[in-house]
Amino acid sequence: MGGRVKITLLLAPALLVIGVLFAGGLFAAVVQSLGYLPAIGQTEINFGAYRDVLTGEDFLNSLLLTIYVAGASTGISTVLAVLAALALRRSSGRLSAIVFQLPITIPHLVAAVGIALVVSQTGLGARFAATLGLIGEPAEFPALLYDRYSVGIILTYVWKEVPFIALVVLASLRGVAGELEDVARTLGANAWQRFWYVVFPVISPGIIAASLIVFAFTFGAFEVPYLLGKTYPTILPVMAYNEYRDIELTARPVAMAINVLIALITAVFAALYLRLAKDLGRG
Amino acid sequence: MKFRALMLVVLAATLSVFIAACGNTGGRTDNAGSQGEDRSFTELEEEARGTTVNLSIYGGDEAINAYVDDYVTPRLKEEYDITLERTPLTDTADAVNKLLNEKSAGKEEGTIDLVWLNGENFATGAEADLWFGPWAERLPNAEYIDWESPSINRDFGYPVEGREAPWGKAQFVIIYDSAKVEDPPKSMDELRDWTAENPGRFTYPAPPDFTGNAFVEQALYSVTGEVEPFQKPFDQETFDEKSPEVYEFLNEIEPKLWREGETYPESSTKLDELYQNGEVWLSMSYNPQLAQRQINKGLWPESTRTYLLDGGTLSNTHYVAIPFNSPNKAGAQVVANFLESPEAQIAKQDPNGWGDLTALDLDRLPEDVREEFSEPEGEATLPADELQENRLPEARSEWLLELEDGWQEKVLKE
Numbered sequence: 001m002g003g004r005v006k007i008t009l010l011l012a013p014a015l016l017v018i019g020v021l022f023a024g025g026l027f028a029a030v031v032q033s034l035g036y037l038p039a040i041g042q043t044e045i046n047f048g049a050y051r052d053v054l055t056g057e058d059f060l061n062s063l064l065l066t067i068y069v070a071g072a073s074t075g076i077s078t079v080l081a082v083l084a085a086l087a088l089r090r091s092s093g094r095l096s097a098i099v100f101q102l103p104i105t106i107p108h109l110v111a112a113v114g115i116a117l118v119v120s121q122t123g124l125g126a127r128f129a130a131t132l133g134l135i136g137e138p139a140e141f142p143a144l145l146y147d148r149y150s151v152g153i154i155l156t157y158v159w160k161e162v163p164f165i166a167l168v169v170l171a172s173l174r175g176v177a178g179e180l181e182d183v184a185r186t187l188g189a190n191a192w193q194r195f196w197y198v199v200f201p202v203i204s205p206g207i208i209a210a211s212l213i214v215f216a217f218t219f220g221a222f223e224v225p226y227l228l229g230k231t232y233p234t235i236l237p238v239m240a241y242n243e244y245r246d247i248e249l250t251a252r253p254v255a256m257a258i259n260v261l262i263a264l265i266t267a268v269f270a271a272l273y274l275r276l277a278k279d280l281g282r283g
Numbered sequence: 284m285k286f287r288a289l290m291l292v293v294l295a296a297t298l299s300v301f302i303a304a305c306g307n308t309g310g311r312t313d314n315a316g317s318q319g320e321d322r323s324f325t326e327l328e329e330e331a332r333g334t335t336v337n338l339s340i341y342g343g344d345e346a347i348n349a350y351v352d353d354y355v356t357p358r359l360k361e362e363y364d365i366t367l368e369r370t371p372l373t374d375t376a377d378a379v380n381k382l383l384n385e386k387s388a389g390k391e392e393g394t395i396d397l398v399w400l401n402g403e404n405f406a407t408g409a410e411a412d413l414w415f416g417p418w419a420e421r422l423p424n425a426e427y428i429d430w431e432s433p434s435i436n437r438d439f440g441y442p443v444e445g446r447e448a449p450w451g452k453a454q455f456v457i458i459y460d461s462a463k464v465e466d467p468p469k470s471m472d473e474l475r476d477w478t479a480e481n482p483g484r485f486t487y488p489a490p491p492d493f494t495g496n497a498f499v500e501q502a503l504y505s506v507t508g509e510v511e512p513f514q515k516p517f518d519q520e521t522f523d524e525k526s527p528e529v530y531e532f533l534n535e536i537e538p539k540l541w542r543e544g545e546t547y548p549e550s551s552t553k554l555d556e557l558y559q560n561g562e563v564w565l566s567m568s569y570n571p572q573l574a575q576r577q578i579n580k581g582l583w584p585e586s587t588r589t590y591l592l593d594g595g596t597l598s599n600t601h602y603v604a605i606p607f608n609s610p611n612k613a614g615a616q617v618v619a620n621f622l623e624s625p626e627a628q629i630a631k632q633d634p635n636g637w638g639d640l641t642a643l644d645l646d647r648l649p650e651d652v653r654e655e656f657s658e659p660e661g662e663a664t665l666p667a668d669e670l671q672e673n674r675l676p677e678a679r680s681e682w683l684l685e686l687e688d689g690w691q692e693k694v695l696k697e
Contacts, residue, residue, distance in 0.1 A: 038387055058696070122560035146546040230546040231489045232695045245376050248684065249383065249407075 033256035049253035061233035069150050069235055070218040073157035078211045081165035089173045100163035108160060112224045115156045119144040145228050152228035161214045168210040169203050177202040208277040216266050236262050320418035331614040335366040339378045340399040342371020343552055350637040354630050365614055375404045382413045382606050393608035396615040401601040402439040406680040415605040417445025418616055424623040429644035434600055440679030447602035448619040449642035453569040454670050455497050455596040462586035463564045469593045471505040478539035484564040486541035490687040494551035494569060497597050499690055500678055503529045513678035522685055530693040559583060571670055572638025574663035579635055587663050595673040600642060625652045634659055
């Protein structure tokens with residue numbers, strides 16, 4: 001009992017902040033998405049904004065793009081991170097710490113600008129390629145920013161998230177996995193068998209947790225796609241922002257409806273993911 | 284006795300009228316948002332001494348920021364003992380949104396004293412009664428301003444009614460690199476041919492960017508050959524009749540734009556960067572002095588030139604307004620008055636600084652002051668009278684909003 005009180009007390013400050021700022025904001029968003037805006041004399045509750053959003057083609061286009069960007073970024077980052085962690089686990093702690101901790105300290109905004117400077121058609125990469133004679137002039141460099149396939153956005157996310165996932169995986173690898181693997185080796189398991197039957201089950205909860213965080217983050221993040229994305233379609237958070245800053249106030253419920261839908265979709269994905277983690281754990 | 288009773292009644296009546304009157308004046312100062320300014324300027328100056336004024340202003344132009352920080356702020360401190368705090372905005376609509384939120388939350392004491400705006404932001408705010416006023420025509424320096432001119436007393440067609448003070452004027456110009464382009468397109472027809480010959484070398488910022496809006500509006504005037512209908516209140520029938528031509532034109536040139544029109548630069552700053560990098564050969568601006576400034580800074584090629592379209596280009600006035608819940612309305616008015624002073628306007632016009640056109644009517648200024656508003660210098664600028672003679676009025680805000688929405692639907696998404 002005493003333990004429980006202590007836990008509650010320890011959690012209280014954090015819960016208070018999350019409760020007031022996050023739940024409060026979400027509540028205000030739900031209310032406004034239902035068309036309740038006393039400032040412009042709208043006090044009637046209705047689902048008009050949701051109907052507009054869900055029946056329009058724009059939302060679907062944005063949703064597909066968002067799932068694509070978040071999914072591709074998460075998938076690529078996870079694979080690269082696991083490979084990197086496996087490669088680095090035997091190395092000294094200092095090297096991996098430097099390689100992996102540096103990008104984590106750099107804000108997404110700065111990362112996006114940095115990537116843009118390197119991969120834009122007048123960027124370092126283009127000039128370098130032109131100097132080497134790979135392309136005739138810098139403008140022939142493939143368009144990687146504001147492009148159909150969101151290459152710039154995904155590159156930024158991969159650069160930022162690989163170290164994050166890798167650190168989590170490294171932590172679980174440095175634990176019991178090494179010893180178990182040695183046992184498997186003495187019992188005659190080959191490299192693939194050691195990875196699939198011994199190492200992977202140990203690190204999979206870490207991978208799932210870390211990649212879920214990355215997915216949820218990239219699904220709802222705003223700044224990188226805002227800087228490096230196409231004008232249309234945009235990913236959902238940018239779409240919500242564009243509606244929010246619309247000078248016509250009637251667009252406000254639509255912006256809020258999009259925000260509420262982003263939260264809902266992320267929650268559903270998280271639930272599915274956790275379910276998967278549970279099944280994996282059991283298996 | 285009767286006389287005394289009568290006296291009492293009269294006295295009581297007078298007193299009550301007096302008290303009521305006092306109450307009224309009290310109410311008026313407190314609730315100035317709807318009543319406007321009634322203090323004398325000397326009183327305002329007195330009250331503003333030692334206070335802080337928060338100026339919310341678009342922060343994306345270094346020259347404007349430098350003008351405010353290095354020229355305006357120190358002089359206000361010295362002459363009026365006012366501390367000016369500049370809050371940079373990415374988009375003025377953010378400030379209007381903030382005020383709307385505050386209005387709906389009943390927040391009577393806000394954080395913005397003065398905001399730089401015009402056009403749709405002013406109109407939206409005015410609809411929601413966000414602006415304090417009238418006050419602007421009572422400023423001492425307002426005498427140098429031609430309040431009779433529709434380019435001053437109407438902001439994108441919306442009546443100003445003393446709720447904002449003119450600060451400067453802008454005019455739309457096209458910028459090109461004369462080393463790469465011999466004969467730049469002077470009309471939308473010529474632009475069509477030019478983009479066909481030079482694919483990928485032209486683009487415009489995506490509306491609702493301010494400059495992007497202007498380009499689409501300019502295309503509307505040029506393609507329809509009409510200006511007059513768009514000065515009138517919005518009418519759907521005319522819009523449905525005229526606007527398809529513009530979108531048709533913009534869609535026609537789209538495949539020949541930068542990146543085949545698959546995406547557009549999101550701001551005029553972005554377009555300027557593309558021009559600077561040589562990705563596009565034409566740029567556009569609401570500041571006729573921009574090209575010269577960028578050349579002087581060594582950012583743009585020396586061969587950069589500015590020109591106007593045949594039939595003239597859009598021109599508008601920009602203003603400063605005081606929000607209903609400004610905590611320092613007196614200070615804000617003193618600052619606005621300073622911004623309108625001839626010396627501040629002369630400094631603002633310096634092409635090595637901001638290079639913004641003056642809001643003052645030069646005919647109203649004393650001779651010696653008038654001479655200080657010198658002609659713009661440099662190869663890349665246009666003479667003041669050429670700009671003056673080729674001005675077109677902006678369409679009313681409602682037309683612009685429809686035009687922007689239509690662009691999103693019919694050009695961007697198709």
